[in-house]
Amino acid sequence: MKKYTNLGSKDTRSGFGAGLTELGKKNENVVALCADLIGSLKMDDFKKNHPERFFQVGIAEANMIGLAAGMTIGGKIPFTGTFANFSTGRVYDQIRQSVAYSEKNVKICASHAGLTLGEDGATHQILEDIGLMKMLPGMTVINTCDYNQTKAATLAIAEHNGPVYLRFGRPVVPNFIPEDMPFEIGKAIVLSEGTDVTIVATGHLVWEALQAAEALEKEGISAEVINIHTIKPLDEETILKSVAKTGCIVTAEEHNYLGGLGESISGVLALNKPTPQEFVAVNDVFGESGTPEALMEKYGLNAQSIIEKAKKVIARK
Amino acid sequence: MKPNTQQLQDLVTQVRRDVLRMVHAVNSGHPGGSLGCAEYFVALYQVLMDRKDTFEMDGKNEDIFFLSNGHISPVFYSVLARSGYFPVSELATFRKINSRLQGHPTTHSHLPGVRMASGSLGQGLSVALGAAQAKKLNNDDKLVYVLLGDGELQEGQNWEALMYAAANKVDNVIATVDLNGKQIDGPTDEVLNMGSLKAKFEAFGWDVLSIEKGNDIEAVIEGLTAAKAKTGNQKPVMVLLHTEMGNGVDFMMNTHAWHGKAPNNEQLENALYQNLMTLGDY
8 A cells, every 4th residue: 555654743723833834825815713722723824823813712603703704895705713623613603603604704713623522522523513514505615634734735625716624633643644645625636555544534534544454454454545634625536436345434533423524425325326335433422631642542533443334334245 | 776665655556465365276275474474574675775686596696585484475476576576477387286375485396586485484594694705705795684483583593593693703694583472382472471672682792673563665765774884883683573463454464363373255255345456466
């Protein structure tokens, strides 16, 4: 299989910050809003370089979403920044009416998604945000897997006209997507080809999927690893093409299995080609405090879990 | 040339007829607040706003308006149509299938004059402030107007926005509260007493003006003109517009009963008799 090396671990949120810094220089219509989490969202540079285009809104996320919607009227491209929990669940109706239904060009950028937020616990570990956002008509939903991809996605969504939910995280994780790999919204990336099982992963689980595929290869199992960064619109063609070859699929994500990537893929398979599927996802429970690693292990979101599910789904073929 | 008072009054009366006929035709919608705000909308679109004849979403270099209490869409639609944004005949499609005139305003149907969806309450002030800040970034010295319902002030997002506006000196916005003192379940003082709104807004750092006669076209123009003079002064401007829910129809006044109820045939006839046709029905 095709091997990927860690180019040096970094947090995905820093990829967002770097992308935003670059956007600040090249697109004067880009504005940024933050709800008292500048450091956490890595928005410091943008704020320093473009104080007139940076808006500190305080701990008032509902107002932030409304302000962002209003700023699009006049041609601005607002990027809002706060934790994923406060970017979605807290402001769902504001996003629904003022952004999605009003068709406003707002980029909702969400850090600290999922269990890997860690010690702060379940109040902050949203595992429902992908579902909430993908159910909104017209919303593009992206979950990036490493620093390079997050930076590339941040640049790409500024060029896309329409509301976007961009999801990334807190922990330092391997950075392995080549810096020059183009980011195409809605286009899956086949990271490594295989014939026995398809492993589709998003976010922090992509690196785990690659580790799992390497381990499976040593056991004589050929896994195809696909990175879905855009959960909506979903690249159905790439998924169907892969399962036509492998005949089974494992989906992996740092999210509730209800409402997540796996659920979207189930729908595609049910309509086109019923295929055995196993989910690596949180099993409809809230998280808890702990280190990111301990949490991912306890809730079954790692390479070991992907390996087990891959074997299970192959047996179901 | 600006219309004279009689012309404006004629338009106000015709707008009231439109509102009544629109909600009657579909036996739904919100006549009470719509009737109470007829003078405000006419004053705004016919006198106050420096606006372009054609509609562009970006609204650059013109005054723009947002309706936060979207349920009073009948008066908004009537005044938009009679101000030339779309054919008056289209008012007949209000709330019907395949119409651009949805129950609550939407941008989704691309109705000229509407820049954001509203209906779920409490969101309009934030959007208006965002648009006002975009105007500043664009070196656009025109104004942003926004209308809020008084009951709607019970939504917390408004207070986030009020705090933000003063802290950031958003002084190119004129917010108006339709102070009719009524909401679905009864008088606002009984449903959730908000105390002195004037004192609250002032404490939140806004410049506050009152229009005591919100159903007197001349008083509304005078009040909004005074508000306009206060813009550009490092403080956001709030107008407390005292109106009568159901104004212009005797049996719809002094009650909250007509907030979201349409008149029957007999009631419509009575109501229209009190507002005789001036400019022609749609």
